[in-house]
Amino acid sequence: MFSTNPFDDDKLREECGIFGVSGADGAAALVALGLHALQHRGQEAAGISSFDGVQFHTHRAMGHVAGNFDRPDVIEALPGAAAVGHVRYSTSGETALRNVQPLYAELASGGFAVAHNGNLSNALRLRKDLVRTGSIFQSTSDTEVIIHLVATSNYRTLLDRFIDALKQVEGAYSLICMTPEGMIACRDPLGIRPLVMGKLGDSVIFASETVALDVVGAEYVRDVEPGELVIVKGTELRSIRPFTPNAPRPCIFEYVYFSRPDSISGGNSVYSVRKAIGAELAIENPVDADLVIPVPDSGVPAAIGYAQQSGIPFELGIIRSHYVGRTFIQPGDKVRHLGVKLKHNANRALIEGKRIVLIDDSIVRGTTSLKIVQMMRDAGAAEVHMRIASPPTRHSCFYGVDTPERAKLLAAKLDLGGMTEYIQADSLAFVSIDGLYKALGEAERAAVRPKYCDACFTGDYPTPLTDQDETRTVDQLAMLEERVG
Incomplete structure (x- = not known):
């Protein structure tokens, strides 16, 4: 399955x-x-x-x-x-x-x-x-x-x-x-x-x-x-x-994605922080468009914040079925694509001919963003602009988050132009690291001893990474031996 x-x-x-x-x-x-x-x-x-x-x-x-x-x-x-x-x-x-x-x-x-x-x-x-x-x-x-x-x-x-x-x-x-x-x-x-x-x-x-x-x-x-x-x-x-x-x-990513929006984390409403991130995203990265559409479900609060700040109407352009979990259908490219539509489907009557802003919480490998943009194109969107409610994820996490190795992170491989081309959007933008901190009530990210662990965005790991460093050293020695050999 x-x-x-x-x-x-x-x-x-x-x-x-x-x-x-x-x-x-x-x-x-x-x-x-x-x-x-x-x-x-x-x-x-x-x-x-x-x-x-x-x-x-x-x-x-x-x-x-x-x-x-x-x-x-x-x-x-x-x-x-x-x-x-x-x-x-x-x-x-x-x-x-x-x-x-x-x-x-x-x-x-x-x-x-x-x-x-x-x-x-x-x-x-x-x-x-x-x-x-x-x-x-x-x-x-x-x-x-x-x-x-x-x-x-x-x-x-x-x-x-x-x-x-x-x-x-x-x-x-x-x-x-x-x-x-x-x-x-x-x-x-x-x-x-x-x-x-x-x-x-x-x-x-x-x-x-x-x-x-x-x-x-x-x-x-x-x-x-x-x-x-x-x-x-x-x-x-x-x-x-x-x-x-x-x-x-x-961990700052608790506010971006991990925690449920109805939780309180560190004294902050997760839902309110996500709306504030969306507002910062609209201030930093405006776009002339007709609709703001969230990628369900994690993109919804940030999309509401973006819409309220920008004045662009918020609409549910991707409809999710909550009654489909897993399917008995066996893998296969054509059938898999049909299975996808059981879970999420574009609201064509709303999207057709419109310039839309898609709001998502993050981009990891980029494969999801590519699918969503294509879904909007297939539904007749005139323009598709992607806005991300976190900075680019350029580094792996070693603190309990299953992150792909760094070579598989889209933002670690490509610059903004390359990422935009990869997901086939008309434009792509991320909230800045300072904007993320502003949404949490900080003036900006402190250069020394920032208030949160944001290593997945900045590479600033707050603890030693003993196992990772030893693995890297072993790999480097193996490469050196191979060259010498």
Whole structure:
């Protein structure tokens, strides 16, 4: 089977989503609801672990939350007042059940279940060292490195062993860990990946996004701060900050695409930020046109902002069917093209003879933009202008986002003219990096210590990239040996 959505094959893939509950009877049922709200962050697999005060219980499955965790028998097999869940899109490790989280292990201190959103940029180095000293890995996920570091730490208490493990890892992580002693939620010292805390009565809830709190009726309390560990025993919590303070660098792409528009991230409405990005895009890159049309669904808020700022009417020129998921039709160029039209179709009566501005959130490989422009041409558009609500994506992400290697990124290969020609648009423009920061309330992007991680646009990586640097060095040595040979 294959996806019939022509716009899904050229997006940066949402990392993962995590959700945890402590101090609520039937916690697993709440976690399942929370994971439904986070499904957009990972559609490959899902899992839930619960703790009933004596035993840990885990159910993991490939596919969506619906169909796997909406059955009473599955939830009944996950008893307890504490539970943690995960939806996955693999950014590290193969697509296999053994990599589906939460990962669970029996340590000297008892059971340990962990759900991770992010990516460790030195996991391969650490894994090699651990294997060399006798560790036996059961998965290819970078998250398992954390379990082994906890297990092999020389510190006495579980909390100290966990902190010792975190001080050895680099990169991005938001973690929810469940132990017999309680639940631990934490973010990396730069806060690259999101994590929020809420309350439902006396119970404590952690989630990747506030929208998941909304779904279970929980009240948003605050963000878990960068470098903070929140320790929960039942409904009692305390906070510690074991790391040297750093200027936070949360992922700016959460505002562009990853987060649901009805979430609040870093105190900002994601929907409002996306509208503001669209307005900045209109100020920076005006065009004489008849209609502003969003690429559904992620381009809608920015398109509304562009239309309001420019005065050009907003219209739905691409209609999406919400009742077509996957098709039984087998691949083949002609049939695949027909399958595409099951999912999205041009509104010909609206588009024909019009000069249109298409608004999308990003361009990755460029294949999607080419399809959309052609769709508009086929529907009779007189002119097709493309406007992108983020700067050009020129660099890969190593912090939990599935990005194509840099050689496959259109903006890394071509200049603006070359990209315009490739997607066959009449014009193409991107919001500037300063415009993106303005939409978030900043005057401009600071040259030193910018407020967000924007490495996919600028190449300014806020942490060491140990594994990447070592791989590059090995490749360079191999090339040198080949030349010498």
